[in-house]
Amino acid sequence: MIDIVPPAFIFILGAILLPVVRERRLRQVFQLLIPVIAFIDLLYMPEGTYWIYNFLGYDLILGRVDKLSMCFGYVFVIVAFLGMVYALHVREVGQHVAAFLYIGSTLGVTFAGDIFTLFVFWEIMAVSSVFLIWYQRDKPALDAGFRYIMVHIFGGCALLAGIIIHVSNTGSTHFGFIEYGGLASQLILLGFIINAAVPPFHAWLSDSYPEATVTGSIFLTAFTTKSAVYVLLRTFPGVELLVWLGAIMAVYGVVYAVLENDIRRLLAYHIISQVGYMVCGVGLGTEMSMNGTTAHAFCHILYKALLFMGVAAVIHVTGRRKLTELQGRNLYKKMPICLSLYMIGGFSISAVPLFNGFISKTMVVAAAGELHRPIIHLLLHLASIGTFLHTGLKLPYGTWFGRVPEGEKIEEGEIEAKEPPLNMLIAMGMAAFLCILIGVYPKILYSILPYPVHYHPYTLNHIVSMMQLLLLTAVAFWLYIDKLGGEPTISVDTDWFYRKPGVLILWLCTHPLQDLRFRLQGFVTKIVANVSSLSKNPILLPEIAIRYIHLRIINRLYHAFELYEDKLDELKELESRLVAVREMRYDENVYRRPIGFGVLVAVILLFLYGLIYFIKLR
């Protein structure tokens, strides 16, 4: 126990040390070594609760290790390694530092045993991940990054408020099951579902992930939403609200994906859709659905990373990110390996048998079936169709093959394209390998799930019904292939509410509010100036006051009746005397009184005191 350290610290230490390593090759080795060390660390972590530190009377627990947190811990470290391999060619150290901090804080959240530790890592996660967007260094990325961090700060505030109410109500900082109902739990849930991108709080995801750097987006897809799923599993299993939110979310993402033209944004909408299955599984709250959620999060992280790697590679080599720019260019001839690896991810997310999505997604759907939830069951089925339609068919067709819609001209010349750098392909290859390995041999994953698994994915019925669903989806795709080409549009989502009225609020701030500020500032400054000039000689205050009032009365009379033409000089005289009095400095010699005066005042006060005392005594 002494030999192992919290895995979060390994990554955070790595983030601190990384910029110190100047030699590029050495740094690359270091980048890969950190996840490996963390993985070995995980293997040696025994189950239990440890690394407890007392802070201001509260126990901060950095190591709450059970099967659930281990399962998430494993996949986070695996995808950290894959992402680092994929980003190995990036020379900018800052990106890697941000990624390490992001991974480290996610692991901190995963193994946190109390809600304060959770909150601290939760916030580091938000702050470090935004740099993966900002490093893209163009205006859309900067703007999207700001919106991203604003939404997460809002979520963090809701979470903190909920935590404070919760702790003061119950007195416990334990991070575990929270009874849903009441303000504290609602605020905490709000904080969590904002990170899980549950509609209507999902728009930050589809807004910002496509703007991130090519390599940064891989990390983004894995950590924020899945750590939110993890905390939901811990705190709110069996909340009915989540069942419906999850099922609607699964279909919602699919609907928007139909309309999307940006290839990474299309995949981002599928993250929302897939996380819908997990949120729904949390809400169902049975052992099977919780297992399914955990398994699906595990598989989702792997295949989503693979899918994002595939399209990010296309963006990396062509510099284009829209279907309308890519379709009809026959890129498959130039990057067949990339396409093949992407398709493995596409089959995985679509839950094709022998790929990992099949063994996890069907588990959640089956859990809905076992609970006899017909509408949920059908909604999840519908989302499966949409998933295959877009990620498995429309996106690869539009990106690597595709037809130019009739009547539209494409720009002359070929698109420069080739296979992406070797490290990218290796990362994709490893992710693809894991997708297939888990799909073919699900026992590896099932053995680390939190509850015993009694589910058998490979029954004839499961396989046949899934194949029917997917194959007929493909047939329908073929029929509507011309309708599904990209359109050069963007889709209005719930981010409209802070992007369009947001401009209004900005105007409100820069115009009326700013004006008010100047007025207030001027007013207060005037008061301060007056008070400071008057306090030069406080003893003269009564005299100044009398002179001032006198002057004002004379002045008013003069202006009101225009009498006393000859008094004008007198008025000026009064004014100049007032100024002279105000200018008069305090001089102690002028106001010095004989010592007897002081004694007299003391005696009078003493007399008054005595008088009051005796009256009171009566």
Added chain:
Amino acid sequence: MGRRLKYILFISCGVSILIGLFFRPEHVHFWWEKIPVFDAIFGFLGCIVIVLGSKALGHRGIQKDEDYYD
């Protein structure tokens, strides 16, 4: 390539539907799972509904010009 893929698709559709017709699941949760080849019908119709429904929504206000927010 396109033609060959089409054949593979149609043949595998046929095979999966045939298997689905002959091997019925013994234990079902919902009444519609007893309908033969329900999943095939659901997949086909569901796909069309998603495509047409989303496009209809999109063209009725969700889709905007690319400079909408600028």
